[in-house]
Amino acid sequence: MVKVVDASALAALVFQESRADEVADRLAQGRLVAPALLYFEMASICRKKIALAPRQRKTMIAAYHKSLQLEIESLPVDFHALVQTAEKARLTTYDAAYLWLANTLSAQLITLDERLANAASGAARSAR
Numbered sequence: 001m002v003k004v005v006d007a008s009a010l011a012a013l014v015f016q017e018s019r020a021d022e023v024a025d026r027l028a029q030g031r032l033v034a035p036a037l038l039y040f041e042m043a044s045i046c047r048k049k050i051a052l053a054p055r056q057r058k059t060m061i062a063a064y065h066k067s068l069q070l071e072i073e074s075l076p077v078d079f080h081a082l083v084q085t086a087e088k089a090r091l092t093t094y095d096a097a098y099l100w101l102a103n104t105l106s107a108q109l110i111t112l113d114e115r116l117a118n119a120a121s122g123a124a125r126s127a128r
Contacts, residue, residue: 001030002107007041014067035097089119
């Protein structure tokens, strides 16, 4: 089973946030994929966490590096389709990249972002 993982879910896992165990369970089996954007978002999340807790810098950098070592295949997205996907789902183009990839691959989207999860479930319902 192919699963598209977004930055909210991956960050919860690698930075040991409150829902880390839930994400670990959801990612347990299957081929993990994401748009290349994932790693830019992970770097941004890491930087924000360091800004909020500078004394935790080493821990945050180590967690970020862990995210880069996970077996998550980076796949291209159709940039022509992103704006349309974003408009239709009322998402940012960044979130639309994950949704577009999940829809294109008929894959499960693993996210903790409520708006993105709702858009994905809405897309799944309309595809039936």
